[in-house]
Amino acid sequence: MRRPGRGEQAVRNNEAILVAAREVFLADPRAPVAAVAERAKVGIGALYRRYPSKEDLLRTLCHDGLKTFIAEAERAALEPDEWAAFAGFLRGVVQADVHSLTVHLAGTFTPTEQMNTDAELAGELAGGLLERARPRLRPDIGAADVTLLLEMCAAVRVPDVTRTGELRDRCLTVLLDGLRTGGALPGPPPAVYELNWRWLDT
Known part of the structure; x- marks a missing residue:
């Protein structure tokens, strides 16, 4: 051997x-x-x-998650059906558990210039998928709303990994149905600073 x-x-x-x-x-x-x-x-x-350093390790973990997010968005962009592309992208991100690290580690290290560049690309790709699906969404849904929904799914966690995946998929299915329901949502959409406050102390 x-x-x-x-x-x-x-x-x-x-x-x-x-x-x-x-x-x-x-x-x-x-x-x-x-x-x-x-x-x-x-x-x-x-x-x-x-x-x-620990910061180098944390930075690598989050950057890997960002790269996964980008890969899922690029893969979804190849889907011809706009809703299947949008929903498939969200499912891929949830299954990859990208946002668990973002929520836990934001503010614990200083992002590199490459990470900031990749974050801009991630936002552009996700925004493109959102706009493609726009005709089938609530009229006032924005990219920031989608970010919070992904964080909600990431918050679902039980000791069994398989069961965690099942529960997250159930939650995402309910959320996707809610995104397609007509009518305006209460209150204004999330502001940029409300999404990024965890990074402000780095």
Whole structure:
């Protein structure tokens, strides 16, 4: 049996670190990096060689989530039916659990210039899908409303991972039906600062 080379082992270690970091910091964003190394079963030195600081690790986790969001939006844009594209995009983002990290880790690190650029791209792609679906939506639904709905789904979490996915899918189905119902919503839509307040202290 061929033993993995150093390159393969490094890739596996990095994957283990990121999976462990996601689990640890979702449970407690203030947890020490040592807890990540212990969960990943790698030495603390191996972790620091890849991520010199906790902030570097947090930044990587959130940037990976942002890249997943972009990939889901790009995939959905290929769907010819405007509602199937919009709904499929939201389901993909919820299933990937992108917003759990955003909610938990926002404000714990300083985003890079590339992250800010990717965030703008993510907003443009999501906005395009929203506008395509506009004829089948409530008249006053905006992108900020969709962001809050995704955060609502991310808040659903039980110990069983499979069951969490099922419950989130149920919630999203109800929310999608609500988006299509006629009539105006109460109160003004979410303001930009209401969505971004968690990042203001970084």
